[in-house]
Amino acid sequence: MTKFLADSTVGKLVKWLRIMGYDTVVHTGAADRVLLDRGVREDRVVLSRKKELAGRQFRGILLVIDSDRVSEQIDEIIQRLRLTPRQEDFFTRCLSCNDLLGPVCRENVKDRVPPYVFKTQHVFVQCSRCGSIFWPGTHQERMTAILNRHNPTDRP
Numbered sequence: 001m002t003k004f005l006a007d008s009t010v011g012k013l014v015k016w017l018r019i020m021g022y023d024t025v026v027h028t029g030a031a032d033r034v035l036l037d038r039g040v041r042e043d044r045v046v047l048s049r050k051k052e053l054a055g056r057q058f059r060g061i062l063l064v065i066d067s068d069r070v071s072e073q074i075d076e077i078i079q080r081l082r083l084t085p086r087q088e089d090f091f092t093r094c095l096s097c098n099d100l101l102g103p104v105c106r107e108n109v110k111d112r113v114p115p116y117v118f119k120t121q122h123v124f125v126q127c128s129r130c131g132s133i134f135w136p137g138t139h140q141e142r143m144t145a146i147l148n149r150h151n152p153t154d155r156p
């Protein structure tokens with residue numbers, strides 16, 4: 001599965017790539033040679049909006065993102081890398097830590113999520129590092145829309 005290294009110019013994108021299950025880390029330093037070298041070293045596709053980077057000599061894969069809208073940025077990445085996001089990979093990573101999430105018993109989250117969420121959601125997952133609890137509900141529609149755009153054969 002493709003892994004990503006994002007610089008600070010595409011910060012919002014990170015959360016969405018993690019939602020889709022892609023291993024995505026943020027480079028907090030400047031978008032320069034160090035960023036590119038790290039991409040090669042960690043075998044990650046480098047994501048940035050800095051057009052100057054495109055001129056650098058680089059052994060890895062760099063995507064200079066055109067759009068400033070997150071949904072279009074996701075489209076760009078999926079199309080240019082020919083990715084096929086799969087629903088079963090969604091919500092497998094912590095949106096804050098990037099760590100893999102594990103199953104958590106529904107009864108155990110009762111006091112830790114809003115009552116409405118507990119009532120309406122049936123599947124919960126938890127980050128072993130930070131303890132955050134996630135459920136697909138809120139992002140489901142948006143993610144399904146993205147999937148449908150890229151998997152036209154799945155349409156009825």
Ligand SMILES: [Zn+2]
Nearest residue numbers: 094097127130
């Ligand atoms: Zn976490």
